Structures are given as structure tokens and as C-alpha cells.
Amino acid sequence: MKPKAILFDLDDTLWPIAPVIAEAELTLHAWLAAHAPKVAAQWSVAALRAHRAELAAARPELLVDLAALRRASLQAAFAQAGEDAAHVEGAMAHFFAARNAVTPYDDVLPGLLKLRQHVQLGTISNGNADLEVIGLAHHFEVSLAAARFGALKPHPGIFRAACEALGVAPADAVYVGDDLALDVAGAQAAGLRAVWMNRHGGALPDGAAVPDAVCATLDELLAWLEQQLAE
Known part of the structure; x- marks a missing residue:
């Protein structure tokens, strides 16, 4: 889909x-x-x-x-x-x-701007970053933190709650994260597709969840998304 x-x-x-x-x-x-x-x-x-x-x-x-x-x-x-x-x-x-004095990777700001032209964007985090302070909140329609939801990833409920807030079915959503257990396996268990953000070129460990795609940057994610939209 x-x-x-x-x-x-x-x-x-x-x-x-x-x-x-x-x-x-x-x-x-x-x-x-x-x-x-x-x-x-x-x-x-x-x-x-x-x-x-x-x-x-x-x-x-x-x-x-x-x-x-x-x-x-x-x-x-x-x-x-x-x-x-x-x-x-x-x-x-x-x-x-x-x-909150973080520095986004170079591909993040231009990548978010391009992605917003195609799909809705949101975030799910176990951490306590403040997107308003960081200056990225306006890129996302929904931002859900574990502290507010009451459960940590990989609990499937937090993924489904974010999808519900966006008004999309889990099958219509993709989750992107760096952690194979919390992000990839967690999202897939909730019915989402999952992209492993593998910024450092690591090998997929034996027995790990197999992502639907592997990307090193948001540019690669955009290319994958455009391929999905064209099918």
C-alpha cells in the first residue's frame, strides 16, 4: 500500500x-x-x-x-x-x-521539507526532546512521547496511537528509526512498515528484525518513498 x-x-x-x-x-x-x-x-x-x-x-x-x-x-x-x-x-x-541543543544531521531539514510534500509526518520517541525548543515542531502534525502516552516503544499501542492521531491505518504508515528492536520490530508488530535508519553503515545482526527498507539519510528515504508512491 x-x-x-x-x-x-x-x-x-x-x-x-x-x-x-x-x-x-x-x-x-x-x-x-x-x-x-x-x-x-x-x-x-x-x-x-x-x-x-x-x-x-x-x-x-x-x-x-x-x-x-x-x-x-x-x-x-x-x-x-x-x-x-x-x-x-x-x-x-x-x-x-x-x-535540547541538538544539531540535526545535514539531510534532515531539507529532507523533511521534501517529505512533507508527499505524506503526513509525525514523531514517536522514548526520549524527552522538546521539538518546539529545537525548532522542528512545525514539520510534524503529531508528536507522541512515551512519557505522555504512558508506555515505551516497542509497545504497539504507542505506534497505533500516533497513527490514530494522524487519521491513518497502521498499514498506511511507515516508521523510521535507528533501533532494530524498539523501532523496527516495535513498528512492525503494530502493523506499520519500518525503515531502519542506518546512518553508520552497520550490518544487520543475526536474528534481528528485518526492516522493510534500510536508509542512511532522508534523501535515501525520499527515494524509497517515491518508489513506493509510483508503484
């Missing part, structure tokens, strides 16, 4: 995220040194990261909302350091300003 909508993952699909998070955590620690020095003195960047991982393991329900996980971890760090918890929200705001 000819696609009527394309839905995107965000982190590592439209922009690289690891260096952004690393820089955001460094700038957060510098902010803590200035505004909550007891926390900064007791907790290094690595220690805060490790504590957050331990908290996620102990309370996996927090993984659906990464902001809530980070906030809870900071609250615990503030309490242990004997620091004023009133600064937690300031720390969160500082972190998110840096977390």
Missing part, C-alpha cells in the same frame, strides 16, 4: 544524541557547583550517572519518563548532600536547555 504517513524516531535518527547528553551533564555539574555546591562536591558526573542507572533498575516504572527519572535521582543526591531541594528544578531547567 502507498504510504500516507511517515513517523520518525528522534534521538540518533534525526540528530546524534550521545555527545549532546555528555555535554549537558557536564554543564549541569558546573551549574551544580555554582548553585548547589554540596551536591557537586559529593557527586561527580559519573556518580550521578551511576546513581540514575541504579534508580532505574530499582524503579523501572520511571523509565517511561526520563525527566522524572533524572529529577528523582537529583532529589536523592540533594537529600544525601544536605543541599536545598529548591534548586532541583533550576538544575533540571539548565540540563534541558543543554539537552
Whole structure:
């Protein structure tokens, strides 16, 4: 069937995220040194990261909302350091300003403009990127985050909810993402077609979900879409 909508993952699909998070955590620690020095003195960047991982393991329900996980971890760090918890929200705001300072891949902006001429566009993400702050929100008719929906990819419900919001059947939608388990297998289980955004040329691992197409850029995605529309 000819696609009527394309839905995107965000982190590592439209922009690289690891260096952004690393820089955001460094700038957060510098902010803590200035505004909550007891926390900064007791907790290094690595220690805060490790504590957050331990908290996620102990309370996996927090993984659906990464902001809530980070906030809870900071609250615990503030309490242990004997620091004023009133600064937690300031720390969160500082972190998110840096977390949203992403740089889209070069093909993203022109690719979205071209794709919008053919199909509806939307996003589904397990993360907490703010498309309004990033400046990409106007490209998408629907943007659904796991924290708002209440379940993480690969839960089929989040894919189907995004399709419903766009007014298309899952069979008429395509999901594009970098993760073979969360994005490709998850979308296919929900009845969508799935494109693996393989920006680094990796080989398909044995036993992994087989995508309906593999693209390295949005230009390649556009070429695949035009082929689908022509059939």
C-alpha cells in the first residue's frame, strides 16, 4: 500500500544524541557547583550517572519518563548532600536547555521539507526532546512521547496511537528509526512498515528484525518513498 504517513524516531535518527547528553551533564555539574555546591562536591558526573542507572533498575516504572527519572535521582543526591531541594528544578531547567541543543544531521531539514510534500509526518520517541525548543515542531502534525502516552516503544499501542492521531491505518504508515528492536520490530508488530535508519553503515545482526527498507539519510528515504508512491 502507498504510504500516507511517515513517523520518525528522534534521538540518533534525526540528530546524534550521545555527545549532546555528555555535554549537558557536564554543564549541569558546573551549574551544580555554582548553585548547589554540596551536591557537586559529593557527586561527580559519573556518580550521578551511576546513581540514575541504579534508580532505574530499582524503579523501572520511571523509565517511561526520563525527566522524572533524572529529577528523582537529583532529589536523592540533594537529600544525601544536605543541599536545598529548591534548586532541583533550576538544575533540571539548565540540563534541558543543554539537552535540547541538538544539531540535526545535514539531510534532515531539507529532507523533511521534501517529505512533507508527499505524506503526513509525525514523531514517536522514548526520549524527552522538546521539538518546539529545537525548532522542528512545525514539520510534524503529531508528536507522541512515551512519557505522555504512558508506555515505551516497542509497545504497539504507542505506534497505533500516533497513527490514530494522524487519521491513518497502521498499514498506511511507515516508521523510521535507528533501533532494530524498539523501532523496527516495535513498528512492525503494530502493523506499520519500518525503515531502519542506518546512518553508520552497520550490518544487520543475526536474528534481528528485518526492516522493510534500510536508509542512511532522508534523501535515501525520499527515494524509497517515491518508489513506493509510483508503484
